[in-house]
Every structure is written in C-alpha cells, then in structure tokens.
Amino acid sequence: MAKKFLAIIIAALICVSFVFSASAYTQQYVIDYADKLSSSEIEELDLFAEKLESAYGVTVLFCITEGTGDVTADEFSSETYGDYTDNENGIIIVHDDWNKSYSVFTSGNADEAFSDAAVDSMKDAYDLNESYYGGIYACYELAEEYLENGYSGGYIYDEEPLNNDTDTIGASEEKDGVSIIWLPVSLLIGLLVGFLIINGIASKNKSVKMQENATVYTRPGSMVITGSADNFLYNNVERREKPKQTENKNN
Amino acid sequence: MSAILEQKCPCCGGAVEFDSGVQKLKCPYCDTEFDITAMPEDTANQVEQINWNSQGAQWGAGETDGMSVYSCNSCGGEIVADTTTGATTCPYCGNQVVMKGQFSGALKPDLVIPFKLDKKAAKEALKKHISTKKFVPKSFLTDNRLEEIKGVYVPHWLFTCDAIGNANYKAKKVKTWSDENYEYTETSYFDIYRSGNIGFDNIPVDGSTKMPDDLMESVEPFDLSQAVDFNTAYLAGYLADKYDVTAEESMPRANERIRQSIIDSFKETVKGYDEVENQSANMNVANGIYKYALYPVWLLNTKWNGENFTFAMNGQTGKFVGNIPTDKKAVTKASLLLGAGIGAVIYGLLWLIELL
Numbered sequence: 001m002a003k004k005f006l007a008i009i010i011a012a013l014i015c016v017s018f019v020f021s022a023s024a025y026t027q028q029y030v031i032d033y034a035d036k037l038s039s040s041e042i043e044e045l046d047l048f049a050e051k052l053e054s055a056y057g058v059t060v061l062f063c064i065t066e067g068t069g070d071v072t073a074d075e076f077s078s079e080t081y082g083d084y085t086d087n088e089n090g091i092i093i094v095h096d097d098w099n100k101s102y103s104v105f106t107s108g109n110a111d112e113a114f115s116d117a118a119v120d121s122m123k124d125a126y127d128l129n130e131s132y133y134g135g136i137y138a139c140y141e142l143a144e145e146y147l148e149n150g151y152s153g154g155y156i157y158d159e160e161p162l163n164n165d166t167d168t169i170g171a172s173e174e175k176d177g178v179s180i181i182w183l184p185v186s187l188l189i190g191l192l193v194g195f196l197i198i199n200g201i202a203s204k205n206k207s208v209k210m211q212e213n214a215t216v217y218t219r220p221g222s223m224v225i226t227g228s229a230d231n232f233l234y235n236n237v238e239r240r241e242k243p244k245q246t247e248n249k250n251n
Numbered sequence: 252m253s254a255i256l257e258q259k260c261p262c263c264g265g266a267v268e269f270d271s272g273v274q275k276l277k278c279p280y281c282d283t284e285f286d287i288t289a290m291p292e293d294t295a296n297q298v299e300q301i302n303w304n305s306q307g308a309q310w311g312a313g314e315t316d317g318m319s320v321y322s323c324n325s326c327g328g329e330i331v332a333d334t335t336t337g338a339t340t341c342p343y344c345g346n347q348v349v350m351k352g353q354f355s356g357a358l359k360p361d362l363v364i365p366f367k368l369d370k371k372a373a374k375e376a377l378k379k380h381i382s383t384k385k386f387v388p389k390s391f392l393t394d395n396r397l398e399e400i401k402g403v404y405v406p407h408w409l410f411t412c413d414a415i416g417n418a419n420y421k422a423k424k425v426k427t428w429s430d431e432n433y434e435y436t437e438t439s440y441f442d443i444y445r446s447g448n449i450g451f452d453n454i455p456v457d458g459s460t461k462m463p464d465d466l467m468e469s470v471e472p473f474d475l476s477q478a479v480d481f482n483t484a485y486l487a488g489y490l491a492d493k494y495d496v497t498a499e500e501s502m503p504r505a506n507e508r509i510r511q512s513i514i515d516s517f518k519e520t521v522k523g524y525d526e527v528e529n530q531s532a533n534m535n536v537a538n539g540i541y542k543y544a545l546y547p548v549w550l551l552n553t554k555w556n557g558e559n560f561t562f563a564m565n566g567q568t569g570k571f572v573g574n575i576p577t578d579k580k581a582v583t584k585a586s587l588l589l590g591a592g593i594g595a596v597i598y599g600l601l602w603l604i605e606l607l
Contacts, residue, residue: 178601183594186601190594191587198586202386205575211468213515214454214508222450223516227417230521235439242432 059090073103268488271366338491373549404545406458406494416534417446422524445517456501458494
C-alpha cells in the first residue's frame with residue numbers, strides 16, 4: 001500500500017514537473033550566436049524575460065553576436081526581433097561582441113517605456129558587468145524597472161512622463177507577483193493532495209482483510225539467526241554537471 | 252444418529268445459559284448461578300436418540316445431504332440444522348440446545364475461549380464503529396437495520412511449530428557527494444542472505460466454511476492464555492459449529508502466514524541499507540502440532556438498500572470489524588473542496604514568496 005501511494009505521488013510530481021517545464025520554458029528571449037552563455041544561463045534569463053512579457057506584455061530580447069554578416073546592424077536587429085517574436089510591443093538589444101557595438105530595435109509601446117537614455121543605461125549596466133550572464137541579467141532588471149514605472153504611471157529613466165494608460169504598456173492583468181499560469185498548477189497539486197487525504201480517510205471504512213503474516217504468534221525470544229551474509233554485488237556512479245552561475249567575459 | 256443436550260436448572264428446570272459477565276451458567280428464570288464444573292456433561296435423562304432417517308421417506312435422494320433433524324427435549328419440536336451445527340436455539344420454545352454428537356470423540360475441541368463480552372457490548376460496539384467512520388451515507392446511519400446478532404463459537408485449528416527458513420534479499424545503498432563541477436550519486440547493490448529458526452504458537456486458521464476467512468482473521472488476535480478445556484456447558488446460549496475444514500486443509504494457510512513471517516522477521520535484521528527487497532524464501536516446519544479450539548465471535552448482520560453487511564466482534568477482546576459503505580459523492584465533494592483549498596493556499600504562498 002505504501003509503495004502504491006509513493007508511486008502515485010511520484011507520478012503526480014513527474015506530471016507536475018512536466019507542466020512546470022512546459023509552461024516555464026517555451027520561448028527563447030536570449031539569442032546567443034556568439035556561444036558565450038551556458039544552456040542553464042540562457043534558460044534562467046529566458047525565464048526572467050518571460051516573466052516581464054507575462055506581466056507587462058512587452059517582449060525584451062537580448063542578442064549576442066560576433067558580426068552581423070552582410071546586413072547592417074539595424075537590419076540585423078529588426079530581422080532578429082521578427083525571427084524570435086510576433087509581439088508588436090517589444091525591444092531587442094543586439095551586442096556585437098566582435099566589434100564591441102550595439103544596435104537596438106524597439107516596436108510598439110516599448111518605444112515609450114525604453115527611451116534612449118533608458119537604453120543607454122542598460123548598455124552601461126551590461127558593459128560594467130564582468131560576465132555575459134550578469135550583464136544581461138542587469139539589463140533585464142533595469143527593463144523591469146522601466147516597465148514597472150511605465151505601467152504605474154511613473155517616470156522613466158530620462159524623466160519624461162509615461163502614458164498612464166496601462167493598455168499602452170502591457171496587456172497583462174497582473175502588476176507584479178506570480179504568473180497566472182501557477183494558478184492551475186497550484187490547483188492541480190491541491191486536488192491531488194486533497195484526493196489522497198480524503199481517500200485515505202475513506203479507506204478506513206474497510207476494516208476486513210486477511211492477515212499478512214503470523215508474527216503476533218511468534219514465540220517470544222524464539223528467533224535465532226543461524227546464517228547471515230551481506231555480499232556486495234556491484235555499484236554504479238552517476239555524475240551530473242552542476243549548473244554554472246557565471247562566466248567571465250574576459251575568458 | 253445424534254444426541255442433543257440441554258443444560259437444565261436443577262432448581263426450576265429452566266434452560267440455563269452461559270453468562271459471559273460472571274463466567275458461570277445462569278438460569279434466566281430463577282437467576283441461580285452454577286459453576287461449569289458443577290453441571291453434568293451428560294445424563295441419561297437429558298439425552299434422546301434422534302432418528303433423522305425417519306423423515307427419509309419424504310425426502311428425495313440426496314436432499315437430506317448436509318442436513319440433520321433433531322427433536323427438542325423441552326417441547327418436542329423438530330429442529331432442522333445443517334450437519335455442522337453444534338449448538339443452536341429451538342425455534343419453537345427458545346431453549347438452548349447443544350448437538351452433543353458434534354463435539355464427541357475425535358470431534359471434541361481441545362480448547363474453548365469463553366465469551367467475555369455480551370450481546371449488549373456487541374450492539375454498542377457496532378454503534379460506535381459506524382459513528383466514528385467518515386463519509387458514511389446518511390441513509391445508512393438512519394435506515395440501516397440490525398437484522399440479526401448472534402454469538403458463535405467458531406471452530407479454529409491452532410498450529411504450533413518451529414519453522415526453519417532462509418531468505419534472500421536485494422539491498423541498495425545510495426551515497427551522494429559533489430565537487431566543484433559535478434554532483435555524484437553512487438548506488439551500491441548487495442545480495443543479503445539470512446537463515447534461522449522461529450517458533451510459532453497457536454496460529455489460528457478458520458475451520459468453518461460458513462465463516463468468511465477474512466472476517467475471522469480480522470478479529471484476531473485472541474488471548475489463548477484464557478482458554479479452558481472444552482465443556483459443552485460453555486456453548487449454552489450461543490451458536491456453535493463443528494469444523495468442516497480439516498486440519499490438513501487448513502495447513503496451507505498456516506504455512507503461508509509462517510512463510511511471510513519469516514520473510515518479515517528476517518528482513519528486520521537487515522540493517523544499514525536504504526532499500527531492502529525480498530527475492531526468495533524457503534521454509535521447513537519441525538515439531539508441528541495442531542489443536543482444535545472454539546473461538547468466541549459476535550456476528551452482526553445489518554441490511555441497507557437490500558444489501559447485507561456483516562460485522563464481527565471478538566467475543567473475548569472486543570475488537571470490532573466490518574466494512575461500511577462509502578458515500579462516493581461526499582468523497583468527491585470533499586476531495587474537490589479540500590483540493591481547491593490547498594491549491595489556493597499554495598498559490599497564495601507563491602504570491603507571498605514572490606512579494607517578499
């Protein structure tokens with residue numbers, strides 16, 4: 001019974017983890033053509049950008065490249081933006097790591113949230129950070145601040161008043177906090193736990209069952225172990241890479 | 252040919268019964284109490300030869316198989332019972348009668364555990380059993396009718412032996428550590444062997460096909476230290492059956508329980524592992540003896556929605572068992588409500604964590 005119960009819980013956790021992973025990581029927001037970030041770093045930054053998009057309706061893309069090929073930097077940024085999102089409200093910051101230059105493309109309401117001064121401050125934050133991951137993360141933190149200010153009718157970086165109409169900045173109903181996607185996930189977990197608890201109580205209505213053994217009839221002190229052996233058979237070692245936190249730009 | 256025995260009061264001639272409260276025979280008419288040993292096992296006046304074959308002309312071939320007809324000593328009425336019935340009540344005058352032949356010679360039980368708890372205690376236990384359960388249909392609580400309550404001495408075979416066995420287990424140890432770049436998990440597998448002896452005393456196996464085995468095993472254990480040598484006087488006022496499952500037929504069930512006990516007991520000596528799983532086991536039994544005993548059980552039958560429900564109470568310890576129907580709608584409703592509540596709490600906590 002305990003094994004069955006454990007199996008149900010494990011199965012449920014696997015299902016939930018699928019829901020989590022499927023819902024949490026579906027779109028790419030950080031494009032790393034220069035191969036400067038690890039997959040876990042990209043995943044973490046993507047989650048940050050997804051949170052911004054979910055909360056404010058604005059897509060914030062960041063691209064690291066080494067050259068823009070046959071096209072100009074501006075063409076490259078607008079084309080890359082179109083390749084990675086259909087959202088009409090958004091921004092992409094492209095950093096050409098080879099030429100140490102930037103190109104920025106903004107679309108829709110993102111023009112209002114991200115003024116030139118705001119974009120410059122994001123570039124500075126990126127440049128000042130030692131690692132690519134840390135730089136992009138700092139950019140996203142600033143982006144969140146600008147979007148929040150714009151959403152609440154405050155002032156953006158260069159102190160120009162924003163449009164107070166929330167619809168012009170973000171389409172999401174939430175100002176802050178947990179994404180609405182967690183609501184069905186929480187309910188699913190709650191229902192599963194509730195089902196297990198209630199059925200555990202209801203199962204006590206059945207009290208008739210065969211006995212499994214006869215240990216209650218064991219003669220006290222009669223058990224004698226005459227032979228005992230614990231033989232090692234084999235072992236295996238699994239190695240899993242730790243998620244890396246930072247990578248130095250200079251390396 | 253069988254004989255029936257009625258325990259008669261020497262004072263007033265009324266039929267006496269075994270009183271579980273005082274552990275004596277008691278006359279319900281004049282309240283006189285008698286020690287079991289004071290009552291005669293059998294007397295010429297109390298024995299009557301019964302010729303159930305006299306009805307043979309009326310029955311077709313094979314129709315009387317499994318059936319016996321007795322005459323009540325008190326009123327002369329005919330008592331029809333199956334061949335395993337050892338004690339019953341006369342349907343005409345209510346006298347308690349014991350079919351002595353069912354417990355004579357080789358059929359005589361070695362031991363009997365007298366009833367310690369009476370009918371009233373069984374009724375109260377049923378009420379408590381039902382009232383403490385959750386998600387019981389409301390109509391079961393109101394419309395459930397107690398159809399029958401009877402104290403039955405159930406025949407059991409008691410097996411005593413020394414078991415010699417061995418068992419193999421597969422065990423697992425898991426160790427984890429990490430360095431700067433990697434996390435490591437080492438899983439080591441072991442083959443475990445244990446052999447030894449365990450003694451078992453009086454493992455009961457239900458000797459009656461009338462009684463559901465799971466119901467009888469559910470009211471275990473009985474305290475055999477309170478058992479006494481069999482005396483038909485203990486049967487007065489109760490129903491009793493003789494066994495219709497032989498000791499040989501009961502042995503596989505006893506062996507099954509002994510085998511599982513060896514696996515479980517030896518497993519407890521396997522320590523220091525994260526997982527232990529039994530792979531195989533072998534067992535031999537030495538010094539095996541068996542006894543025939545009557546165990547006291549109260550059976551309560553109720554009826555609800557045309558369905559019969561049987562409950563049982565250990566007539567010695569009071570352990571009460573019986574399956575109760577579950578209101579599936581109530582279970583679903585409660586699961587949804589609780590689930591929604593837990594879900595809301597989880598979501599609220601996520602918000603709190605996010606905001607903090």
